[in-house]
Amino acid sequence: MDFLKRLGFFLVGLSIGIVFLTMFLKKKSEETGVYFCYLPNCRTLKDIRSKPMYYSDEAKLKLVEYQLDSLDVKYILTEGDVDFSSSDTKSVPCKTYIVESELKEREWKFTVQNCRNKATLQQIEMQ
Numbered sequence: 001m002d003f004l005k006r007l008g009f010f011l012v013g014l015s016i017g018i019v020f021l022t023m024f025l026k027k028k029s030e031e032t033g034v035y036f037c038y039l040p041n042c043r044t045l046k047d048i049r050s051k052p053m054y055y056s057d058e059a060k061l062k063l064v065e066y067q068l069d070s071l072d073v074k075y076i077l078t079e080g081d082v083d084f085s086s087s088d089t090k091s092v093p094c095k096t097y098i099v100e101s102e103l104k105e106r107e108w109k110f111t112v113q114n115c116r117n118k119a120t121l122q123q124i125e126m127q
Contacts, residue, residue, distance in 0.1 A: 062124040076101040
């Protein structure tokens with residue numbers, strides 16, 4: 001059997017396997033509510049959400065001013081994008097991340113301090 005024929009069989013089998021694996025993992029994530037995230041943005045946001053969330057005094061005032069609640073904050077920390085170039089990822093003991101997202105037809109920018117045992121929302125900006 002020549003090389004191209006073997007390569008064709010391999011690619012067909014690989015594609016069938018990927019389709020079955022994708023269907024299996026999608027079903028598993030829907031049933032358990034767990035989803036798989038491997039990219040840095042997803043991992044950072046998941047780490048922030050896994051800790052108790054605290055709010056600075058300035059953030060509390062902005063939440064009231066902009067009429068945001070904890071569900072809005074959770075949405076932004078789930079669907080947002082971390083701006084790693086503006087974030088301070090090297091500081092010790094707490095890293096500071098800038099999370100940007102769109103909510104209620106507006107652009108939001110959150111500054112979150114991520115410590116080992118807690119996450120603190122430092123600033124909220126509407127752009």
